[in-house]
Each structure stands twice: as structure tokens, then as C-alpha cells.
Amino acid sequence: MTHALQINNISVALEGTPIVHAISLKLKEGDIGCLLGPSGCGKTTLLRAIAGFEAVTGGEVIIGGEVVSRAGHQLPVERRQVGMVFQDYALFPHLNIRDNIAFGLNGWKAADKQKRVQELAQLLHIGELLDAYPHRLSGGQQQRVAIARAMAPRPRILLLDEPFASLDVELREEIAREIREVLKQDGITTILVSHNQLEAFAMADEIGVMRAGQLLQWSSAFDLYHEPQSAYVADFVGEGVFLPGTVIDTLSVSTELGVLHTDEDLPYASGELVSVLIRPDDVIHDDDSHSTAKVLEKAFRGSVFLYTLELDSGARILSLVPSHHAHAKGSAIGIRVEMDHLVVFPVEAETPPER
Numbered sequence: 001m002t003h004a005l006q007i008n009n010i011s012v013a014l015e016g017t018p019i020v021h022a023i024s025l026k027l028k029e030g031d032i033g034c035l036l037g038p039s040g041c042g043k044t045t046l047l048r049a050i051a052g053f054e055a056v057t058g059g060e061v062i063i064g065g066e067v068v069s070r071a072g073h074q075l076p077v078e079r080r081q082v083g084m085v086f087q088d089y090a091l092f093p094h095l096n097i098r099d100n101i102a103f104g105l106n107g108w109k110a111a112d113k114q115k116r117v118q119e120l121a122q123l124l125h126i127g128e129l130l131d132a133y134p135h136r137l138s139g140g141q142q143q144r145v146a147i148a149r150a151m152a153p154r155p156r157i158l159l160l161d162e163p164f165a166s167l168d169v170e171l172r173e174e175i176a177r178e179i180r181e182v183l184k185q186d187g188i189t190t191i192l193v194s195h196n197q198l199e200a201f202a203m204a205d206e207i208g209v210m211r212a213g214q215l216l217q218w219s220s221a222f223d224l225y226h227e228p229q230s231a232y233v234a235d236f237v238g239e240g241v242f243l244p245g246t247v248i249d250t251l252s253v254s255t256e257l258g259v260l261h262t263d264e265d266l267p268y269a270s271g272e273l274v275s276v277l278i279r280p281d282d283v284i285h286d287d288d289s290h291s292t293a294k295v296l297e298k299a300f301r302g303s304v305f306l307y308t309l310e311l312d313s314g315a316r317i318l319s320l321v322p323s324h325h326a327h328a329k330g331s332a333i334g335i336r337v338e339m340d341h342l343v344v345f346p347v348e349a350e351t352p353p354e355r
Ligand SMILES: Nc1ncnc2c1ncn2[C@@H]1O[C@H](COP(=O)(O)OP(=O)(O)OP(=O)(O)O)[C@@H](O)[C@H]1O
Pocket: 014, 015, 017, 019, 037, 038, 039, 040, 041, 042, 043, 044, 045, 046, 195
């Protein structure tokens, strides 16, 4: 099967400094991928290499089956048929919104141009703004226009660099979901860059976690959360803590929270010391439980509180507790662990993610 985008083992250097190291990924036609990672890990550099603004020092970028980059060969940006939305939107101030959107449609018949502009204006709810000029628009409206303009020529890939960075935090997730719908309806294959995982979850079919120029894992949000392939990814994606454990057999690990069982064989020998990932939704508040933990912190999340709890050993775990259960800081509450799948890593701790 030909993928809309295939990246084979690419490396990119900026001014002689290696920044992106041997990254590979594939994206299906019409899918949305997200590069997620802390500041400086190389997300933008990888995006710019796909767009053709940066050359690769090794590997290949293949768009729609065509090799557009390999060492010593660079198809120019304007011949790649990629659309790009920059963080500052970069609208043309002297053109109205209609002409901004139609800007890349040179060579289209006037009627087709008009049809495409109308179609996008409707999809992105900017129909009333077509005669206005960019300076009159809010940040959110300018963003919609920038996305419409980049989508207009039906690019083979749409590249979005931190598209929601300048929007209100409360709005971002909702807008990410809405833009996802727009892209899906128009069938545009997209890669976006983000350092916000809620945005990535709301938007993407495939998410890649990057760290120091490497792609640690490329998979669905569900798999990143439930099947992280490294302690770094487990820690970076979602919330949770690692608790020390001792392997009893391939299906069970002994921890301070009792013996935890898993549904898939663990690749560890009996007696081996391991770290077990405990997510807040694995720890259930239960007044009838014999195990207790002390409430250290409470963070209100609407329908639930996120409790930070301290175990007898001093180890900390997190728990989501319905917000109608009010327990004071310092009090002990009953807890029960409910997990059918364990995520376990060797003890040697990795450096925690820089956030
Ligand atoms: N011209 C350059 N020469 C050498 N190194 C550079 C150059 N430009 C950027 N870098 C470095 O490359 C690394 C990756 O930068 P990049 O912008 O790709 O990261 P990013 O993950 O997109 O970060 P952010 O989320 O902060 O935008 C950074 O450490 C940066 O300092």
C-alpha cells in the first residue's frame, strides 16, 4: 500500500549540528499525525524537512510514492504540493479573506476557485468574513483562514506547526476536535506539531513522541497510553507513577499495593526487580478496602478530584476520585487497585521527561 507520507530513517542537521536522528514513520491517506515532545526535541525541524525547507543528511522522505528528499536530492518546496500553516498564520494583509483563501489556486477556473473557497468557508464557518481584511479578524478567525488557505489547493500533505499555540487554553481542545472534523471531511492528510498531549489526543490518529531528535514511539493515542514502549513515553503521556515491584511469575508482580496480575506474559524472570506503571484510573477509592493511603494533595477536575496519595513506604500514587467524595488533606482513605494489564519496565530509571 502506498502511504500518503513515508519517512525512512531520515536524519537532519542544522548548520552542521545533527538535530533529527534516523526517524521513520508512515501516515495513511486522510490520516492525521502529530509530533509530540518537549521544547527543542526537533519537531519543527522534522516538519520543515517534510516541507522541503531543510535538507536531509540521510534517509528518504516519500510523499504519495514520490521520493522528495534524500541526501543530495531535494524537490523544491513549491513542487511538493504540501500546505503549511505557520504559528503566526502569515495572512496577506492587503488581500481580503476570499483572496487570501484563493491565493494558491492559480490556474484554476474562476468557477472552480469560487466553489472551493465557498466550500472551505462553509466547513470552517468563516462565510461572513470573506469580504473582510485580516486585521479585523480575531486570532481564532485568522487561524481558520490560514488553514482554509493551506487546504485550498488540496495539498498532498498539510503541515501545521503548533496550530493552537496562540489560542486560549480552554478553547484549544474543542477547536482541535473541530479542525479534525474539517480535515477528515475534506480528506486531507495532515501532520501537526504540538507539545500539548490533550491537543494531540483530540486531533490525531497517530502520535509520535519525540525526545532529543529521536522518535521513541509512533502509534495511536490508545496504544501510547496503554502500551507505552519505554518508561519515558509512559511518563510523558498521561499521568501516573512508577511503583517498585518484584516479579512473581510471568503474570504477576508483587508491589506495596499487593500482588498485581496481568493478562499478557511479562518478559521478566521471577525475582527480578521492576517498575510498574500505576495510572490514576487504576487506583479506586474504596471505603471497604483494607489498604489505605494518606491524602497529600487534591486537584479539582470538575467531576473528579485528582488525589496524590502517600503509601506507608512514602511512595506516592495518583487516584481519580469522584468529586462528591470529600476527603481532607492528611486523612487516610481506603484504596483498591483494579488493573488487568500491567505496564512494566526494568528498574534502571530513565531520566524523567523535561516538560
Ligand atoms: N540553525 C540552527 N543551528 C543549530 N541548531 C539549531 C538551529 N535551529 C534550531 N536549532 C536547535 O535544534 C533543536 C530542535 O529545534 P526545533 O525547533 O526543531 O525543536 P522543537 O521540538 O520544534 O521545539 P519547540 O517546541 O520549542 O518549537 C533545538 O535544540 C534548537 O536549539
